[in-house]
Amino acid sequence: MPYFPTRRAILFGIPVLVLATGVAAGFFSRSVPSDLDLAMSKATASGLYLAALAPVTEPVTVGPMHSWTVSLTDAAGAPIEAASISVDGGMPQHGHGLPTAPAVTRSIGKGQFLIEGMKFNMSGWWVIDLSIDSAAGADTVTFNLML
Ligand SMILES: [Cu+2]
Structure with missing residues (x-):
């Protein structure tokens, strides 16, 4: 039987996807802090x-x-x-x-x-x-x- 996502799965899936993308983007594009402490x-x-x-x-x-x-x-x-x-x-x-x-x-x-x-x-x-x-x-x- 083919799988058709239910309306509920779609409604659940979209926020999860948005959240995951947001987390990934936030993680990977984190900019270098302007006040980065370079002290050795x-x-x-x-x-x-x-x-x-x-x-x-x-x-x-x-x-x-x-x-x-x-x-x-x-x-x-x-x-x-x-x-x-x-x-x-x-x-x-x-x-x-x-x-x-x-x-x-x-x-x-x-x-x-x-x-x-x-x-x-x-x-x-x-x-x-x-x-x-x-x-x-x-x-x-x-x-x-x-x-
Ligand atoms: Cu790298």
Whole structure:
């Protein structure tokens, strides 16, 4: 028997479709905030740490793999020597994550840690999220980057 959508299905389907389209459009066309914080050094979300992110080699370009350092101190400015740091990120406007799985590979002393395996495969607005855990507690920080 062929399927004919009932009036009820159509009445239900249209708002769902409109809603889904609206959500998708809102998600993918989200514009870059005019007040986007491009600071590479900032306090973490709950204020437990001060984190500074820096590329090992500049300029940072689209394409190649590169390394970064993150410098970590507690809120009073004392270097954090041992921490577990995970790296995530992506492009908020495109709804995708990082093309690679960068990771902190080692501590390089004085509260500095090496992040290897970072790559950006498109130009535009990227976010880099760090989740930090140490004896001082767990906290997160998000850096914005325009490429
Ligand atoms: Cu993208």
